[in-house]
Amino acid sequence: MTKFLISILVLSFLSSCALIVEADKGQEDIVLKEKSKNDFMCDQNHKSQLLTQTNESDELLSKLKLKNKLTSTESFVVLVLAEMLYSPYIFSPDAKMQILEIEGDKRSHAFYNGESNLIWTLNDILKNDKKSRSLYALATLVEKSAPDRISISDRFSTFLQEYKDKLYQIPSYKKYYFRAGQILKENETIPKVNLASLVSKYLSKKVKPEVQHYLFDYKTDKDNYKCNFDLNIYDNSIYMVSDTTRVFRGQIGLQDGKKALYATISFTPQLDSDRSDFLFYSSKKVTPSGLCFNTNNNNVFMSSKGPDPGQLLHKHIVKMTNVHNEQDLERALTAPRFLILVPPKRLVLETKRTKIEELEYLQGxxxxxxxxxxxxxxxxxxxxxxxxxxxxxxxxxxSSL
Incomplete structure (x- = not known):
């Protein structure tokens, strides 16, 4: 039943560009059409391709590159360190990272969980790249290049608003994130984190890292994949118990013609009253985001957000059997998505993107x-x-530069 359901929806999604319910046309439809011009995907002639949380992290990297020759790995680490300044609600010192590195025909995957922290992870990544500077040296460069005060982004503001009641009860957070009893809003500022000191502090601690490298095989009629979830279970209508834990995820992607690095940072807030600083901390264990790469052509797909990242990724991989070019990929990405969650068994659907006839079928x-x-x-x-x-x-x- 599940494979039939996916097949019906995939064929329907890819056979038409009319992806929005008729009654819901308007601003969302306009946004989708505008975005289809090319801002969802780089061109092959772009030598530098970056995906970041904020514009500020990319601008900081560009600034550093004017005076410093950085390797691909160093550039990646700089982006993560910059996001620790601009997106501390995700890129916390002990957030967990999943990373895939591709260089030529070499591929390396790792998921750092448990006692591993983001600082230790970055240090490990740099140590594996013999040509790179130390993490302390890069942290010092980033810290010196960043402004003394950091503006709060709209996404950071949303996080603060969601947790304002808890933050208000913790003295250190109340001191930094409230003014006149009100939670800070977008474009207001906070002090810059002392990255170099933070790196020294974390690297001085003994860490028992939990690093997972194993990947599962998954085959479609068209391609062979390596994935961090066993996608075969979804072919057999077996569903994972949905995780209700609130997980924030941030993405960093870098391709420069020499090397490619793709990473998702996962963070589950632990708002403890004994904190003495204004940094956010994560729980020790998190569910990783979904990751698959095609062993034939190095196409990479990663899922983030949602209660079942493996199922979300599985549905996209199934769609990829009908994707042959940029336009097909665009239609696959804009199509409405659904997940089957247990317990109890239920269907979660992006109804505003779903056509009337598809919705009627699902209701049956x-x-x-x-x-x-x-x-x-x-x-x-x-x-x-x-x-x-x-x-x-x-x-x-x-960028072509």
Missing amino acids: LNMPIYHTDNIGNIWGSYDNRLFKDFRSRDQLKC
């Missing part, structure tokens, strides 16, 4: 249907071109 499955605006994001690289999801607010920068 005798399964409760729940609406959501965004069920999750897919991003990665297709035909050596970095792309982002139309649902995402991440920043994609493509």
